[in-house]
Amino acid sequence: MNPDAFSMAAINNLDSPSEVSASQEADLAADLDAEALSSEALDSDAEAAASAESEPLLDPEVASLDPVLDIKRRDGSPNLQVRFKSERGRLMLILPPDPDNSRNPVIWEDLRQQLRHRLSSSERFFQPNTGIHLVARDRLLDSRQIQEIVDVLHEAQLKIKRIYTSRRQTAVAAATAGYSVEQQTTLAHLQDSTDEGQALEEPLYLQATLRSGVEVRHPGTIVLVGDANPGSSIVAEGDIVVWGRLRGVAHAGASGNEKSRIMAIQMQPTQLRIADKVARAPGKPEQYRPEVAYVEGESICIAIADEFAQAYLNEPTT
Secondary structure (H helix, E strand, C coil), X not given: CCHXXXXXXXXXXXXXXXXXXXXXXXXXXXXXXXXXXXXXXXXXXXXXXXXXXXXXXXXXXXXXXXXXXXCCCCCCCHHHCCEEEEECCEEEEECCCCHHHCCXXXXXXXXXXXXXXXXXXXXXXXXXXXXXXXXXXXXXXXXXXXXXXXXXXXXXXXEEEEEEECCHHHHHHHHHCCCCEEECCCCHHHHHCCCCCCCCEEEEXXXXXXXXXXXXXXXXXXXXXXXXXXXXXXXXXXXXXXXXXXCCEEEECCCCCCCCCXXXXXXXXXXXXXXXXXXXXXXXXXXXXXXXXXXECCEEEEEXXXXXXXXXHCCCCC
């Protein structure tokens, strides 16, 4: 029966001269309350539907990234997702921040799944054997996780060319695995300072053999326990110490510090650079001994380590 018709009938009955019992009054009041509640519920549903239609489910910027990953991610942000970005001819793979430093952490399993979705939805845009610049930022990666990323990229015929990180452990794991790595300071804005007495980052210690094609960069001193093979490159804003054979390229004082030095147990570099000075190693000596390369005047000189220590490190201070 139509609720309105029922209400009118009830009102007519009240207006009639016939007597209304207490039970009938109670039934009538209950019916009227039910009608009012039903009307309020319908109004509430209508308002909710209108609100849902007027408010988009996804942030347009987030939705444009990848519909597979961003469905119903109202709090989604590009910084919280795996994403590819092309910049100055380089294809970069940017990882989310470290879970410990994020309000919306992306755990490792989610990151790996995101990477697979990105590749499956974008693989037609990638040329085979394209080099990937992996931007790990402050995310801590161990050797196993780096290898898993390499394996996933390999399935899409992509390969890692360089790894950028602000975490020392990640840099060590990447270099140990044989990948070019650049450790970037988390206080990047300090690099724009014009102060001459800028403090360097803590030394980066590596125990590995740098193969051909591997480059290690660090805004401080680099200490390598192992060999640097021909074709490898070490670039440091501080000193370079190689506890082994240096047979690649070494560039100390990369930001312009001519007081930086290069030291090696066996000095056989293809090229030495300190600040803006460039030199090639002398001919093969009769016997290899630990040596130090340093700037004197406008050129790079090489001296036996103990002789250099006596001449320069034991000078009396004034």
